[in-house]
Amino acid sequence: MACCVFGSKILLAGGTIGIQSPTTFRTFGSFIEGKANPFLLEVDRKLDALASYPIQSSIISGGSSYFEVIDPIRGVWLTLPYPPVFDDYNRTYDPAGPGDFFCFVARSNIFCTSAYSPSYYRFDVADPVKGWKVLPSSFNSGSLPENTLGRTFVADGGDEEFILFSFSYGEPEYPHPHILVQLLSSDFSCVTTLNRVLLPTDKIPLVFLPPTVIGLSI
Incomplete structure (x- = not known):
């Protein structure tokens, strides 16, 4: 499990197998795809869930829900664009995980890379249409x-x-x-x-x- 503060709420989330429970903590629905020990954080007034490492089903299917964001109005999780670090890995290695995954957030921007990626990538959740951008070597x-x-x-x-x-x-x-x-x-x-x-x-x-x-x- 992972935890975070979102507005006035303390949230706990995680797991790869859906389990129905009557607990009063369950107020934000289920992930599209399970996540073990996700990185939960508030970005641009929305709650994002970033997988700390990939699940095989996600890798094989293209990682369509590796990153997710909650729609606070409807209370459902939506998919964020697929991070390019998997493509960097799969060009050299058999389809698997991207190795150690590195990630941090500055304001509304998510930065990520992996042990097998030559570059850092940036995704602005406030302007999702632009998708992931590769950062310069500097x-x-x-x-x-x-x-x-x-x-x-x-x-x-x-x-x-x-x-x-x-x-x-x-x-x-x-x-x-x-x-x-x-x-x-x-x-x-x-x-x-x-x-x-x-x-x-x-x-x-x-x-x-x-x-x-x-x-x-x-």
Whole structure:
């Protein structure tokens, strides 16, 4: 399951098999396709559900409901456009998952890539007709950490820029858990690293740490 805050509501959602239940928590209907541990977030006053990793049926069918958004008026889930990271993967590998999936949100924009994708892609939920746009190579100049799914907090930085705070660990040059602080330009063309703040491992719950860093301390 995953949870989030949407307006004044605390929501819990997740699962790959539909189960009918009389619980009073069930107020937003069922996903079009099941999602294990989805990334739930409010974007442009709508609730989006992004799958944290693909389900085989979704991959085989083209991932038609990998991302979904709730229609708050009708209370039903609608499909968002298919993310291109699957196409990047399937051009080189057999149809399967896109590897580790990386994703974060800035205002109404969803950014995503994967371990097997050469590019980052952006989708503006406020202007869905334009679909997914590939970002220029300069976007990767700041080297975003792997596995940003649900681990990046995005704040307005002024002048329509964004400041990204990402929990990161295990990078070859920076194996110790830290907060990576970066600046995302207003035109989404580049990410610039501003600082790295080391974190004391004895203050971080073990569930958030991989075995390779457990035991390290400052």
